[in-house]
Amino acid sequence: MDRNLALEFVRVTEAAAIAASKWVGKGEAKKADGAAVDEMRDRFNQIDFAGTVVIGEGSKDEAPELYNGEKVGTGKGPRMDLAIDPLECTDSVAYGRYNAIAVIAAGSHGSLLNAPDTYMEKLAAGPKAAKVIKMGAPVRVNIEKTAKALGKKVGDVTVCVMDRDRHKDLIAQIRKTGARVRLITDGDVAGAIAPCMPDSGIDLLMGIGASAESVLAGVAVKILGGQLYARFNPLKEEHRQLLKKAGLNDKKVYGVNELCKGKMLTFTATGIIDGPLLQGVRYADNIIITHSIVIRGQSGTIRYITTHHKEK
Numbered sequence: 001m002d003r004n005l006a007l008e009f010v011r012v013t014e015a016a017a018i019a020a021s022k023w024v025g026k027g028e029a030k031k032a033d034g035a036a037v038d039e040m041r042d043r044f045n046q047i048d049f050a051g052t053v054v055i056g057e058g059s060k061d062e063a064p065e066l067y068n069g070e071k072v073g074t075g076k077g078p079r080m081d082l083a084i085d086p087l088e089c090t091d092s093v094a095y096g097r098y099n100a101i102a103v104i105a106a107g108s109h110g111s112l113l114n115a116p117d118t119y120m121e122k123l124a125a126g127p128k129a130a131k132v133i134k135m136g137a138p139v140r141v142n143i144e145k146t147a148k149a150l151g152k153k154v155g156d157v158t159v160c161v162m163d164r165d166r167h168k169d170l171i172a173q174i175r176k177t178g179a180r181v182r183l184i185t186d187g188d189v190a191g192a193i194a195p196c197m198p199d200s201g202i203d204l205l206m207g208i209g210a211s212a213e214s215v216l217a218g219v220a221v222k223i224l225g226g227q228l229y230a231r232f233n234p235l236k237e238e239h240r241q242l243l244k245k246a247g248l249n250d251k252k253v254y255g256v257n258e259l260c261k262g263k264m265l266t267f268t269a270t271g272i273i274d275g276p277l278l279q280g281v282r283y284a285d286n287i288i289i290t291h292s293i294v295i296r297g298q299s300g301t302i303r304y305i306t307t308h309h310k311e312k
Contacts, residue, residue, distance in 0.1 A: 005047070005077075005078070005266075006106075006268065006294055006296055007294070008047045009047075009104050009106060009266065009268040010268055010292050010307075011043060012039075012040055012044055012047075013040075013102040013103065013268050013269055013270035013292060014290045014307060014309070015040065016036040016037075016039045016040040016086045016270070017101070017102040017270035017271065017272045017281055018039070018281060018288055018290065018309065019035040019038070019039040020033070020035055020036040020086070020087045020093050020100070020272050021272050021273075021280070021281035021288075023035060023093055023094070024093050024096055024273060025093075025094075025095065025096030026094070027095065029090045029093070029094035032087060032090060032093045032094055033065075033090050036086035036087040037065060037086045040084065041066055041072065044072035044073055045072055045073060045074065046074075047073050047074065047077075048073065048074050048077040049073040049076070049077040049078050049079075049080055050073050050074075050075050050076070050077060050078065050080065051072040051073040051079075051080045051081075052069065052079075052080070052081060052082065052109075053066050053068055053069065053070045053072065053082050053084055054068065054081045054113070054114040054115075054215075055113065055114060055115050055212045055215050056068055056070070056082070056083065056084045056117070057084070057085070057086075057117065057212070066086065068114075068116065068117065078108070078109075079108070080106050080107065080108060080109060081107050081108070081109060081110065081111055081112040082104060082105070082106050082112070083105040083106075083215040083216045084104050084105075084212075084216075085101075085102070085103050085189070085212060085213065085216060086102055087100065087102060087272070088101045088103050088186075088187055088189050088190075088216075089101070089185075089186035089187040089272075089273070089275075090186070091186055092185060092273055093272055093273060097185050097186070098273060098274065098275060099185075099186065099187040099190055099273060099274070099275030100186070100187065100272040100275065100280070101190060101269045101272055101278060102269065102270050102272060103189055103267075103269040103270075104216075104268045105216045105218075105219035105260070105265070105267050105268075106265070106266045106268075107219070107260055107261070107262065107264055107266075107297075108262060108264040110261070111260055111261045111264065111265065112219075112259070113214075113215050113254065113260070115232075115243075115248060116243065116245075116246055116248075117212060117242075118211050118234050118235075118239040118242055118243060119209065119210060119211060119232070119234060119235050119239065120208065120210070120211045120214045120230040120231060120233055120254075121135070121207070121231045121232075121233040122188065122192060122205060122207060122208070122209055122214060122228065122229065123135050123142065123204070123205070123206055123228070123229045123230075124191075124192040124193075124205040124217065124228040124229070125146055125195050125204055125205075126195035126196040126198075126203070126224070126226045127196065127225035128149045128150050129145070129146040129149040129150060129195070129204070129227075130225065130226050130227035131149075131227070132146065132148070132149050133145065133146060133204070133227060133229070134229075135230075136253070139173040139174055139177065139206070140173070140176070140177050142206075143159065143174065143177045143179050143204065144177070146204055147179075150203060152203075154177055154178050154179055155178040155179065157179040157180065157203045158179070158181075158182050158201055158202050158203050159174050159179055159180065159181055159202075159203065159205070159206055160182045160188075160191040160192075160194060160202045160205045161174070161181055161182070161183055161205075161206055161207045162183070162184055162185075162186070162188055162207050162208075163183040163184065163185055164207070164208075166207075166208055166235075167207050167208070170207060182202055188205060188209040188210075188213050189213045189216050189217045189269075190276050190277040190278075191205045191217075191276070192213070192217035192218075192221060193221060193224070193226075193277060194277065196221055196224035196225070196226040197224075197276075197277070200277075201276075202276060208233050208235075211232070214228065214230040215260065216267070218230070218254075218256045218260050219259075219260045219265050219266070219267045219295075219297075220267035220295050222259070222260055223265060223267065223295050223297045223300060224295065224302075226256075227255060227256060228255070228256050228259065229255055230253070230254045230259065231252065231253045231254065232248060232249070232250040232252075233250060234250060262297070263297040263298050264298060265296075265298075266294065266295065266296050266297065267294070268292065268293070268294050268295075269292065269293050270290050270292040271291045271292070277293065278291045278293060279291040286310065286311045287308050287309065287310065287311060288311050289306065289307070289308055289309075290309065291306055292304070292306075292307065293305070
């Protein structure tokens with residue numbers, strides 16, 4: 001995967017982010033998502049590569065989503081797997097809340113986990129704590145080991161959790177240790193990557209979120225030297241059937257090396273609304289300003305890109 005292709009993907013996420021940003025706070029989640037999907041698909045199809053969405057927004061009968069198995073690109077050039085979310089945090093955009101991004105993870109053919117759109121239990125940490133966390137260990141143990149690895153007191157450890165009813169017991173367990181809890185309404189891609197970013201203020205991510213977001217975040221976390229463990233946790237019977245049909249089970253724990261293989265990987269995201277990873281889209285005099293990040297596995301580089309677009 002060359003640098004030019006990685007930068008082409010920035011143009012894709014920029015276009016999706018700008019399209020979604022026009023719907024911020026208007027209460028139209030489906031229209032915001034549809035706008036981002038349309039732009040992402042259109043821009044992908046202008047790029048010389050043969051891409052397959054291996055984990056995304058759902059199945060083919062749920063159009064207009066970029067569905068699992070969809071082919072994108074001109075068909076000329078390298079074969080690549082894609083994990084995508086044209087609008088991560090749809091409700092955040094619809095209701096003008098914190099944290100939303102357009103995001104793509106890409107890898108060589110066969111490198112990304114191919115899985116249905118369901119849920120996974122997740123545990124993520126940055127490089128210093130990557131080797132001490134363990135999926136299935138008591139919450140207290142993971143927090144205490146992380147604190148030691150980071151040279152912090154337990155009371156200074158901050159755990160990011162999605163604000164969901166299903167996490168009430170988890171949140172209570174975290175608070176019982178004395179650690180801090182950072183609740184987010186949506187967006188555990190940024191939440192999982194944040195422990196790898198020294199200035200994010202987040203040390204761990206815990207909880208249950210969507211499977212596509214596990215792969216998306218896993219690519220960035222792997223390149224950055226952190227760890228993300230994920231285990232399927234279907235919340236509905238239909239999700240169990242999807243896993244069974246795909247030959248997957250809810251016992252296996254996937255680390256970053258199972259979520260995404262090799263080094264031919266890139267993570268690309270553009271902010272829509274300000275969050276822990278990126279600033280959102282800004283509108284000035286006939287100018288739209290976007291803020292993006294590109295992380296490449298081959299080189300290990302992190303690029304922050306600020307782009308000024310002439311408003312049409």
